[in-house]
Amino acid sequence: MVYHERAAWAGLVMSVVTMGVYLTLVLSNAGGGDVTGVDWFPLMLWTIGGSILLTILITILWGIIVGMRDREAASASDIRDRDISRLGGRVESVFLTIAGLGVIALCATGADVFWIANTMFLGFAVAAFVGGIARVVAYRRGLV
Numbered sequence: 001m002v003y004h005e006r007a008a009w010a011g012l013v014m015s016v017v018t019m020g021v022y023l024t025l026v027l028s029n030a031g032g033g034d035v036t037g038v039d040w041f042p043l044m045l046w047t048i049g050g051s052i053l054l055t056i057l058i059t060i061l062w063g064i065i066v067g068m069r070d071r072e073a074a075s076a077s078d079i080r081d082r083d084i085s086r087l088g089g090r091v092e093s094v095f096l097t098i099a100g101l102g103v104i105a106l107c108a109t110g111a112d113v114f115w116i117a118n119t120m121f122l123g124f125a126v127a128a129f130v131g132g133i134a135r136v137v138a139y140r141r142g143l144v
Helices: 003-030 040-069 071-075 079-108 113-141
Strands: none
Touching: 003 040, 003 079, 003 113, 040 113, 079 113
């Protein structure tokens, strides 16, 4: 497994974990009440920051472990990796566009800031998840 595939797996797993953690934190802070009353901003920032740091940490540690067994495989990269990265980026951009349109619609209807911010957050998470799936599938089955 090459470096870029390991990074795709780490990002894919962390996108699922991030959404689960954030959803759990928001719902537990709501205490069965209105979620728009939750102080969501620090929760979102800490969740995003933690996710980024953990993804980097997982990728580095996984690379070290692989590098101890096979130094070449730890950092090998070729044109296929670049093409797969572009594919994942294109898939992600579709979902970010959909989320952006949802945010515009929420702004136009005067929705609460909670819903606007969380729609964009969900859009980023779904884009990362689907982009990660596209990358992993491309590594496993190849580009068509």
